[in-house]
Amino acid sequence: MNRPLFTARTTHGVRIAILGCVLTVGAAAFTVFEYYRSPYWNRVGLAPDQPVLFSHRHHAGELRIDCRFCHSTVESSARAGLPSTQTCLVCHSQLFRDAPLLQPVIRSAEENVPLSWSRVNTLPDHVHFDHSIHVAKGVACASCHGEVSDMALTAKGHALTMRECLDCHRDPEPRRVAHAQVFSRRTTSATVSCAILEPVHARPLTNCSTCHH
Ligand code: HEC
Ligand code: HEC
Ligand code: HEC
Ligand code: HEC
Ligand code: HEC
Structure with a gap:
């Protein structure tokens, strides 16, 4: 008897098994990829x-306190900074002093112990970021953080992935606003003539070394 090692039937079975494996691996990879890209991740x-249950909606939205009152280094340095307890006490040393929430x-x-706020937005250490240049060049807080002044509790407005940085760095012009609108609400779509703004430098903003040193 000289039967072939694989009969037509076994070959068919093997094909189906291989196809099954490929589909399973593919589906798993797709799930992982989508999860990695998803807002949840x-x-x-x-x-x-x-x-503290601090509300931007109350303070920045309804009371219209300027972002810079609390994030005082956002125009001058890489970090926006978080407010000290003293900044809150400008108002709350009297106002609502006895409220349990305060x-x-x-x-x-x-006790002279600073409040330890949990960080909402973070980048890995290998990424270089600077607030001041974005503010100076007319990039609104909302284009990276969403409408913070609508948020009762502060959440991440955008994923801040490399892709999001690059989407703008490839062509920032349409995303820029007048300086006065950088801090104010709902300005992401209200672009202005860039003649008023300092031009964006010609050097390519998409070079790896712009953000990775
Ligand atoms: C009265 C003070 C105050 C004002 C005004 C204020 N903030 Fe804040 N902000 C805080 C405090 C306190 C935190 C930390 C607690 C939190 O995340 O909610 C914070 C956190 C943030 C964060 C998240 C920081 C992180 O951990 O990544 C962003 C983004 C932010 N503020 C943007 C803004 C913008 C934009 C405005 C103006 C529209 C603004 N803030 C106005 C006090 C303020
Ligand atoms: C310029 C004045 C001002 C500053 C500065 C300020 N607040 Fe307030 N805060 C208010 C007022 C006014 C209210 C009452 C808002 C309301 O109920 O409509 C309030 C309310 C609150 C409440 C009660 C809950 C709520 O949102 O109504 C908390 C908690 C609070 N503030 C925390 C803080 C913290 C923390 C800081 C510092 C990061 C701060 N505030 C800075 C004016 C201020
Ligand atoms: C081009 C995108 C971008 C813009 C525009 C931007 N931010 Fe941020 N912001 C970030 C990133 C990214 C981080 C996290 C930085 C890190 O982890 O090093 C951050 C962090 C913060 C923090 C946390 C504290 C800190 O200093 O890191 C605050 C507060 C904040 N931003 C407020 C603001 C305010 C207010 C504005 C507008 C005046 C603004 N941001 C504009 C991207 C942006
Ligand atoms: C909505 C547009 C926009 C987004 C989103 C954005 N940027 Fe920018 N970025 C700019 C503009 C405009 C400049 C200023 C370019 C100039 O004129 O030099 C800039 C400049 C920079 C610079 C300084 C470049 C230099 O060589 O001086 C760094 C670093 C930077 N961005 C990092 C980031 C990172 C990291 C992210 C994502 C977390 C990001 N940016 C997201 C618009 C954006
Ligand atoms: C405009 C800013 C910007 C530029 C330009 C940029 N990157 Fe990134 N890169 C980022 C940010 C932001 C992250 C972190 C993303 C995150 O945590 O999701 C990152 C992450 C990475 C990572 C880590 C993998 C990951 O997904 O976290 C690698 C590798 C990387 N970048 C390589 C590069 C290379 C190569 C270039 C040039 C072709 C480049 N980057 C240009 C902003 C930038």
Whole structure:
């Protein structure tokens, strides 16, 4: 008897098995890829726990306190900075001083221990980022952080992935706004003639070394 090693039937079975494996691996890879790209992985829209239930909607939205009152280094340095307890006490040393929600702030002042805010947006250490140049060149807070002044609890407005940085760096012109609009609400679509703004430098903003040193 000289039967072939693989009969037509076994070959068919093997093909189906291989196809099955390929599809399973493909589906798994797709799931991982989609999860990695999903807002959940990137934590968009999820607010971390904070030591005080601080609301941007009240303070920046309704009371219209300027972003720079609390994030005072955003125009001058790489970091926007977070407000000290003293900044809150400008108003709250009297206003709502006895409200239970404010007790962590009062305690922080009495015990001289800063509030430890949980970070919402972070980049890995290998990425270089600078707030001041973006502010100077008319990039609105909202284009990277979403409408913070609508947020009761602060959540990530955008994933801030490399792709998002590059999407703008390839062609920032249509995304720029007048300086006064950088901090104000709902300005992402209200672009202005860039003649008013300092031009963006000619050097390519998409070079790896722009963001990775
Ligand atoms: C009265 C003070 C105050 C004002 C005004 C204010 N903020 Fe904040 N901001 C805070 C505090 C406190 C935190 C930290 C707690 C939190 O994340 O909610 C914070 C956090 C943030 C964060 C998240 C920081 C991180 O960890 O990544 C962003 C983004 C932000 N603010 C943007 C803005 C923008 C944009 C404006 C103006 C529209 C603004 N803030 C106005 C006090 C303020
Ligand atoms: C310029 C004045 C001002 C500053 C500065 C300020 N607040 Fe307020 N805050 C208010 C006012 C006014 C209210 C009442 C808002 C309302 O109920 O409509 C308030 C309310 C609150 C409340 C009660 C809950 C709420 O949102 O109504 C908390 C908590 C609070 N502030 C925390 C903070 C913290 C933390 C800081 C510092 C990062 C801060 N505030 C800075 C004016 C201020
Ligand atoms: C081009 C995108 C971009 C713009 C525009 C931008 N931010 Fe940010 N912001 C970021 C990134 C990215 C981080 C995280 C930085 C890190 O982890 O090093 C951040 C972090 C922050 C933080 C946390 C504290 C800190 O200093 O890192 C605050 C507060 C903040 N931004 C406020 C603002 C405000 C207010 C504006 C507008 C005046 C603004 N941002 C404009 C991208 C942006
Ligand atoms: C909505 C547009 C926009 C987004 C989003 C954006 N940028 Fe920019 N970025 C600019 C503009 C405009 C400049 C200023 C270019 C100039 O004139 O030098 C700039 C400049 C920079 C510079 C300084 C370049 C230099 O050589 O001086 C760095 C670093 C930078 N961006 C990093 C980032 C990173 C990291 C992200 C993502 C987290 C990001 N940017 C997202 C528009 C953007
Ligand atoms: C405009 C800013 C910017 C430029 C230009 C840029 N990157 Fe990135 N890169 C980022 C940011 C932001 C991250 C972090 C992304 C995250 O955490 O999701 C990153 C992450 C990475 C990572 C880590 C992998 C990852 O997904 O976290 C590698 C590798 C990388 N970049 C390589 C490059 C190379 C190569 C170039 C040039 C072709 C380049 N980058 C240009 C902003 C930039």
